[in-house]
Amino acid sequence: MNDPTQSPPVDGGAGNGDAALRATVDAWERDEVARFIAKAPERRAQFTTLGGFPVKRTYTALDVASTPAEDIGLPGQFPYTRGPYPTMYRGRTWTMRQIAGFGTAEDTNGRFKYLIANGQTGLSTDFDMPTLMGYDSDHPMSDGEVGREGVAVDTLADMERLFDGIDLTKISVSMTINPSAWILLAMYVALARRRGYDLHQLSGTIQADILKEYQAQKEWIYPIAPSVRIVRDCITYCAQHMKRYNPINISGYHVSEAGGSPLDEVAFTMCNLITYVEEVQKTGMHVDEFAPRLAFFYVCQADFFEEIAKFRAVRRVYAKIMRDRFGAANPESMRLRFHCQTAAASLTKPQYEINVVRTGLQALAAVLGGAQSLHTNGKDEAFAIPTEEAMRIALRTQQIIADESGVADVVDPLGGSYFVESLTTQYERAIFDVIDEVDRRGGTIKLTEESWFQRRIADFAYDTALKKADGEKPVIGVNKYVMEAERFDLELHPYDVSTAARQIAGLNKLRAERDNARVAALLEELVAVAGDSAQNIMPVTIALVDAGATMGDIVEKLKTVWGTYRERPIF
Amino acid sequence: MVYLASSDLVPKALAGDTRAIARLLTRAESGSAEARPAFDELFRHTGRAHIVGITGVPGSGKSTLVARLAAAIRAGGRKVAIVAIDPSSPFSGGAILGDRIRMGELGGDPGVFVRSMATRGSMGGLARGALEAVDVFDAAGYDIVLIETVGVGQDEVDIARAAHTTVVVSAPGLGDDIQAIKAGILEIADVHVVSKCDRADADKTIADLKNMLMLGLASARGTWRPQVVPTSAVRDEGVQELLTMIDRHREALAASGEIDARCAAIAERRLLAAGEEILRDRFVRDRHGRLAGLLAQLARRSLSPHSAATLLIAELGENA
Amino acid sequence: MDAGGERIRVIIAKVGLDGHDRGVKIVARTLRDAGMDVIYTGLHRTPEEVVEAAVQEDVDVIGVSILSGAHMTVFPRILAALKARDADDILVVGGGVIADDDCAALKSMGVRELMLQDTPPAEIVAMIERVVTERGPR
Structure with a gap:
């Protein structure tokens, strides 16, 4: 395993100034610090970040001496450590994108309109488990899950109702969906065509990052190879037909939620990025044709400065990979843009109101780290999906940061901080170490099959659980400042028990009314396309959803070609 | 209940x-x-089931193969039981038994019974009671009992001695050499499976294995010559051929009369193992009394382990 | 080291479509380290598959982890399938994201214990040992 405990980069060949500074710092440690500690010891012998990086008492110019000035650079310039754009939030603040989704398409459409009315500037869609896993709402595996954790979408008709009355050329729409992402993308395209939009006008994102599913979130359908091919097809299709659309959102968030370290969160996204780029390059497409639309998604965890350094470092790493490993020449191919969500797994059920404060601090770190869009969690997420009230407070949290705090007025205000710059460089080196190890051991797909990523996540998760249990990792309300006999009287988001019946009724009606012969013929065409990996799966899928095929029709048909994935779990 | x-x-x-x-x-x-x-x-009530040991190094695709083999046995109308053995933690003695994962496709069929067991660090490799578990299945009318082990080394050799037919699974791409040689289990196979034969490097694994067998490195027991069966879970190939080969092996053992020798060897081993276990349990029963006293003498080097054991056995005789 | 005694056997099950396995993995490790035999079902199982496995494995306890909100569907199906197999001596416990009202309802249906987010591992071990002791020998 990569060793994050390596000493921070300290100046190698010091000039006279550095030598003088070092002498001053040594004297300070020897005199003031030693004397002070003798009277009042520090809280711990060694402090570390949440991710296990040791942190020193304080940082000085010595700690940034080994970081070349050009690696820090300026906002909007290679390697984009200080931000992907030169003016950042001075132009437009980040996109406030609260995820929403529950019940049927009509139910979620109502929540979307509520959020837009409250000042939200982008949409983000959460789907229910059956939709995420490619099952129709009436499949036996969907029992009890329809419309519960997100919105149920089986058909294009559902998609039409989901965005009813919302001009999709004016607002960007993100869809959190993975193994079945290409079908949702096909529905979005078919919907846009029916409304007469120019596809190049559409802006938005599908997550579609399948590799992190095998590694972390565990939502999959097919084996790895055909699943990566689908991702490739989404990227190449969008590069040709939807110039403003992000065909993938390479995600570290789920690595973190599955228990992985902050380092692994960002490092694994770089490993997965490399795999996707290589797959698309095999089709003959140049990296600059598609890389400008690659997007990323990270968590913002609790350790304030570590998170800021993490975001700055991964931007630098990405820029170097794209230029040096893949020969990108277009600056747009080197700017890492990311969506950020505060850490759901950090929220607690005990004293749940304080989740507002946790989320506020995490959101502030995301903004100081240069996020392009942000979702802040509701205070009640440890209970159920958030209520309207919880979502409003979460949105207001972002608005306070944007409009009241002043932090959006200066680009990368922490740039030049000895500590933040030093930690940024440490993170950069540690990320490259992980990438090197993965390369050396045979690459991302092989190591995913061998559960190498999964084991690193499980190990860090287990360590964290032990540290929480023995109090080494304080969690307020859980293992510190616990309130006895707490009663929860909060209003929770209700689940409408009629959801499944309403959804299934619509599904049956559609099946009765559509041209079943045409659907059957297109499904045979789908099988042929699936069997020939030189073809792109998007056009036939678009034709299928337009003809009334359900998600389940398409997914089940392809299972006969590709089979399904079953993991060999590690502990 | x-x-x-x-x-x-x-x-x-x-x-x-x-x-x-x-x-x-x-x-x-x-x-x-x-x-x-x-x-x-x-x-x-035992003696009717055909007992098949299946082993191979981790990553060889053995669990998938066992699941498919069970399905093939069911398709032919016979009942099958699977004893899946995983290692215990050497620290707590507890175990995580994950092998049911692959058995998902068999769910709900009363003709398939899957049981996970932990090695429990029992002397001699096989899970304590694994062979009595086989007896239970045999007596209960299961036609074929598959014993699946993970890991490498002693466990595998023990299976060969406990099973009528032993299958060793190898896979391409796990290393430069044939893993079975490294693990010291090449010699015990009646049937070799090379899994994942959809992979390009599978031909080399098959060729290496066949060469090895021809060179006689794997000296066959009796008249049966070990056979190589290629399989592919991805292409769903080779499983029926494997089942046919297992049946052929059983018939060959019966035709040559070697089955009696194998059964006698299994019986002898079980008798000796049972004897060891009985003695061990009785030695350990007085862990804090007599045993502790002898251990103290061992620590002073005034008694050797062998003499101490002889003494204990003599005392057992007196107390009997 | 365990002559005579039966070890506690626990099946750890992920039922339905939810793939969050951080919790089950921590629980599985913890129970193993406490000396139990843990059988993991893998992801995406049906209640009936879990009960079939629990019967064949002769477990003392079925531990179900569910974070998808489908608990009010999943637990009753497990309890019904156990009853149908004359196996309701197998204890059912659960963990995940479950609201208090639902917890009470599930316990009245026959779910023995529910341990939610942030339960220290040692408490889970103690709970399993307690419910098995309360059930008595079988």
């Missing part, structure tokens, strides 16, 4: 009752004294 004495579980198990079988398996594993007479009774 209320508590039932083991002797009351036996008739139910013989009639194929799943819960009774499952309870007896637990008591086989725990070595319960209460269950001894019940296992004596069950043993009288």
